[in-house]
Amino acid sequence: MRSIQRLRFLASPYLLSRFTPNSLPFTSSSFPHALIEPTTSTIAATSLTQEELTQINLLIPRLCSSNHLKEVANLITTAFLTNPSLESISVSIFIHRLSLEPDLTQPMYFLNRLKYTPKTQSFLLPICKMLVPLYFRNREATKGLKIFHWVSRPDFPCPVDYGLCAILVNGFCKNDMVVEGLKVLRMMVVGELKVGGEVRMWVYRSLLREARIKEAQELNEALKCVENGEKGNEEVVALLDNIISNWIE
Known part of the structure; x- marks a missing residue:
């Protein structure tokens, strides 16, 4: 009772x-x-x-x-x-x-x-990690993009973790939204999250599919260097900014 x-x-x-x-x-x-x-x-x-x-x-x-x-x-x-x-x-x-x-x-x-x-x-983050993959599975990647923009706002109360970033990168790359995947990758690097081989390969293969061979190779090598402690995050961020700005132009 x-x-x-x-x-x-x-x-x-x-x-x-x-x-x-x-x-x-x-x-x-x-x-x-x-x-x-x-x-x-x-x-x-x-x-x-x-x-x-x-x-x-x-x-x-x-x-x-x-x-x-x-x-x-x-x-x-x-x-x-x-x-x-x-x-x-x-x-x-x-x-x-x-x-x-x-x-x-x-x-x-x-x-x-x-x-x-x-x-x-x-x-918040566990709920987002449950919701966003459903949008990608339902081929509604633009909704996943809106969630990404929402969690990227300065007033978002939690640091975005590797799990959500990996979901976003994978989803955007599979839905031919490579620039958006690169922006998530940039957020990971700026936030000093370990990118890891899985995320790196998703981005690498997506760039190759877009015939961005030079960018794919340069970014892949730069990320490997960061993983091995041979290069700082600032250089990768600068490289990502260059790829994104050239793509948009």
Whole structure:
């Protein structure tokens, strides 16, 4: 009973205020109407029980199927305040549903909720790494590009890691957006992230496909030198800037 009462907070102000009983994808008795909202600090200080997690995970697909995406975003953001493991919540169901949206309105609503809620910012990069590959798989690379621009902004609260950069470079190269892949590579080098052989070869092969043989060879050798400690990042950045500017011109 206590678990049900605590779960009411997660659902009440965000999920039920705009619903009518007939529109709910579950019975109106699932969550009582007399709801009491504890403070955010109270929720953040306690962990969700297995029963509460189970109920949240049952609720997420039902709300997704009835197109209540903002409500799911609010529910998950609030649940994240308790710092659960990402695997314990059915986030992948929601992310897959977001990837099917015709534009980025709903995905960005969720991402910005996480961004502007300090206690949930640690989930931002994992969520992006779940969402972006779906756009590339769905041949919607321009949406992946918009996410890249968003995480590249100065106000993005987390340092972008190798995992997300690798996803972006691979996706752009496979979708013939080589310049965008080079820009991600530049961000990696500037951020002193280890590029590694895998990313280096994706870029190298993409440049060869574009008949940019000289640039491919020069960049590949420069990146190898950085890996071996024989050359500084500044030289690679200058080389990338030259390739990108010549390409755009």
